[in-house]
Amino acid sequence: MVRDLSTEFCGIGLKNPVIPASGTFGFGLELADSFDLNILGGISLKGTTLEPRFGNPTPRIAECEAGLLNSVGLQNPGVLALVNEKVPALRKLYGGCIIANVSGFAVDEYRECCRIADGCEGIDIIELNISCPNVHGGGMAFGTDARAAAEVTAAVRSVTHKPLVVKLSPNVSDIVAIARACEDAGADGLCLVNTFLGMRIDIKTRKPILANRTGGLSGPAIFPVAVRMVNQVAHACKVPVMGCGGVATAENVIEMMMAGASAVQVGSENLRNPFACKEIVEALPGVMEQLGIEKLSDIIGCV
Amino acid sequence: MPSITKIRLEIISNLPVTHNCFRLELAGEGLPAVAPGQFVQLEVPGKFLRRPISVHDASSERIVLIYKTVGEGTKILSQMTPRQSLEVLAPLGRGFDPGMSGKRALLIGGGLGSAPLYSLAKTLLAAGKQVEVILGFNTAADLVLLDEYRALGIEPAVVTLDGSYGIKGVVTDAPIPEHDCFYTCGPLPMMRAVCRQLEGPGELSMEERMGCGAGFCYGCTIQTAGGPARVCADGPVFKKEDILW
Numbered sequence: 377m378v379r380d381l382s383t384e385f386c387g388i389g390l391k392n393p394v395i396p397a398s399g400t401f402g403f404g405l406e407l408a409d410s411f412d413l414n415i416l417g418g419i420s421l422k423g424t425t426l427e428p429r430f431g432n433p434t435p436r437i438a439e440c441e442a443g444l445l446n447s448v449g450l451q452n453p454g455v456l457a458l459v460n461e462k463v464p465a466l467r468k469l470y471g472g473c474i475i476a477n478v479s480g481f482a483v484d485e486y487r488e489c490c491r492i493a494d495g496c497e498g499i500d501i502i503e504l505n506i507s508c509p510n511v512h513g514g515g516m517a518f519g520t521d522a523r524a525a526a527e528v529t530a531a532v533r534s535v536t537h538k539p540l541v542v543k544l545s546p547n548v549s550d551i552v553a554i555a556r557a558c559e560d561a562g563a564d565g566l567c568l569v570n571t572f573l574g575m576r577i578d579i580k581t582r583k584p585i586l587a588n589r590t591g592g593l594s595g596p597a598i599f600p601v602a603v604r605m606v607n608q609v610a611h612a613c614k615v616p617v618m619g620c621g622g623v624a625t626a627e628n629v630i631e632m633m634m635a636g637a638s639a640v641q642v643g644s645e646n647l648r649n650p651f652a653c654k655e656i657v658e659a660l661p662g663v664m665e666q667l668g669i670e671k672l673s674d675i676i677g678c679v
Numbered sequence: 680m681p682s683i684t685k686i687r688l689e690i691i692s693n694l695p696v697t698h699n700c701f702r703l704e705l706a707g708e709g710l711p712a713v714a715p716g717q718f719v720q721l722e723v724p725g726k727f728l729r730r731p732i733s734v735h736d737a738s739s740e741r742i743v744l745i746y747k748t749v750g751e752g753t754k755i756l757s758q759m760t761p762r763q764s765l766e767v768l769a770p771l772g773r774g775f776d777p778g779m780s781g782k783r784a785l786l787i788g789g790g791l792g793s794a795p796l797y798s799l800a801k802t803l804l805a806a807g808k809q810v811e812v813i814l815g816f817n818t819a820a821d822l823v824l825l826d827e828y829r830a831l832g833i834e835p836a837v838v839t840l841d842g843s844y845g846i847k848g849v850v851t852d853a854p855i856p857e858h859d860c861f862y863t864c865g866p867l868p869m870m871r872a873v874c875r876q877l878e879g880p881g882e883l884s885m886e887e888r889m890g891c892g893a894g895f896c897y898g899c900t901i902q903t904a905g906g907p908a909r910v911c912a913d914g915p916v917f918k919k920e921d922i923l924w
């Protein structure tokens with residue numbers, strides 16, 4: 377039997393729900409010679425800011441049990457390079473859903489960045505990153521306060537007609553309150569979760585491993601928390617949810633969808649296996665068969 | 680960017696070469712060619728991230744890595760035995776440019792930095808160039824690869840920090856042979872001294888903590904003269920003038 381992997385997100389048809397997560401797949405182009413990207417349901421591009429950013433000093437990566445901490449700090453070439461170079465180059469190679477991930481430090485900056493992204497034909501969805509834990513005075517500050525989250529969502533809403541997805545921080549005690557605030561402010565969808573603020577210390581040198589001291593925890597370690605948050609938000613909100621956090625297998629994708637995700641992002645797993653998303657898509661029909669699932673979208677939010 | 684292959688290789692041998700260094704030989708059908716200075720991302724069972732290790736020697740469908748046991752991952756590696764298998768991503772990074780100017784190349788390795796320079800020496804010799812080698816170690820017990828270099832017909836000048844073998848001091852204390860260009864790999868302070876003191880065009884191989892090792896996570900970016908550069912993809916080999924010391 378042919379298994380139907382297709383799903384829909386904010387009115388956009390995806391041939392399957394598997395999307396490499398922002399920051400873990402560059403601008404898509406880096407791996408274009410290693411496999412045909414068209415197997416992917418969508419691609420979320422590296423987080424972009426209005427101006428180019430170098431990001432944080434190295435070390436930016438610290439391994440831990442079942443995952444890693446990163447403090448890349450939003451290194452990116454700026455939104456003009458995104459819309460003039462990266463997206464057009466990717467569009468030539470890739471027919472699926474292109475998601476621009478936008479970040480900032482002030483409401484005006486988010487708004488201007490999204491206005492520019494809005495004018496780029498190749499971008500299908502704008503993903504507002506209000507949850508980056510690695511930059512000071514921005515990013516996550518918007519994602520941990522319902523009023524600030526609503527304010528930035530509304531500001532961006534006013535400059536774009538593209539589907540607007542707000543990516544939430546898990547570093548909060550009430551994820552539902554933030555999710556509802558974003559929904560009420562005009563978000564078309566929600567993506568959760570970003571990384572959890574963490575720290576590692578080198579016990580020989582008695583210094584933090586990351587030059588930035590702290591970083592965001594991701595990988596299989598956070599999967600159960602992400603599933604719980606997706607489930608809570610999917611029950612509380614009407615807009616579709618993109619599930620993200622620790623997804624490493626086709627089984628994890630199905631679990632996320634059962635929790636309420638209409639599409640699923642895969643992050644850290646790409647770092648250890650650049651072919652992870654491709655392999656997950658290839659494995660999905662077999663797992664669906666074992667579980668008696670004919671159409672993947674049937675299981676969305678069944679729990 | 681160049682295509683990356685993910686491939687499972689069989690361990691042919693994994694034997695100590697010093698008190699804390701191992702020589703790991705891996706083979707498998709479909710292993711792509713790896714150039715001198717390029718590296719692989721090696722799976723370590725039980726560890727989330729792969730470990731970046733330079734290729735010491737390569738021939739068709741076979742690679743040799745020399746690694747030092749420094750932490751948990753390399754300790755796990757050192758306990759692996761022949762016929763077990765390990766998955767690698769290869770080839771990664773931009774290697775040495777064997778076409779750098781002139782006929783006489785000087786290779787300066789510090790510690791295990793001597794390992795990737797070995798395959799470069801082979802390539803340079805095959806291209807008809809003259810190759811001089813200086814190797815520096817902390818102490819005589821750390822000496823590696825001398826016999827391998829000798830088997831190529833090269834007699835490396837050896838320097839040890841404590842004077843327990845060869846010249847006492849650091850690599851720049853050795854008499855510097857005439858050369859048209861140089862290549863260096865080893866600890867950063869050593870490479871800095873080499874790049875400052877030596878004339879002529881030079882290349883060096885950088886190290887950084889990595890995530891993907893393949894250019895798409897921005898985990899390894901350093902500032903260079905030409906702007907931000909990913910050590911894993913724009914390097915690990917850089918021109919000496921690229922590095923902002």
Ligand SMILES: Cc1cc2nc3c(=O)[nH]c(=O)nc-3n(C[C@H](O)[C@H](O)[C@H](O)COP(=O)(O)OP(=O)(O)OC[C@H]3O[C@@H](n4cnc5c(N)ncnc54)[C@H](O)[C@@H]3O)c2cc1C
Pocket residue numbers: 438439718728729730731732733734745746747748749750751752753754791794795885886887888889915
């Ligand atoms: C391009 C490149 C080539 C290398 N070639 C060699 C080689 O030929 N032989 C060799 O012995 N070593 C080499 N190294 C260093 C080697 O990667 C580390 O020694 C190894 O990752 C340590 O792993 P561990 O689990 O034992 O240490 P741990 O300290 O337990 O590792 C924890 C984390 O830190 C990372 N890490 C620790 N030290 C280093 C380091 N010096 N550089 C980069 N990442 C590090 C690990 O990869 C891991 O993610 C190379 C590094 C790079 C970047």
Ligand SMILES: Cc1cc2nc3c(=O)[nH]c(=O)nc-3n(C[C@H](O)[C@H](O)[C@H](O)COP(=O)(O)O)c2cc1C
Pocket residue numbers: 397398399400422423424446448450477505508543569570571593594595596598620621622623641642643644645890896898
């Ligand atoms: C190296 C790295 C860089 C990241 N960069 C971004 C980014 O630029 N924008 C963003 O919204 N999320 C970023 N993230 C977060 C991921 O997109 C994802 O939300 C998070 O890692 C959890 O998923 P995972 O456990 O599958 O990795 C980054 C994560 C990693 C590991």
Ligand code: FES
Pocket residue numbers: 888889890891892893894895896897898899900909910911912
């Ligand atoms: S380690 Fe991912 S870009 Fe270099």
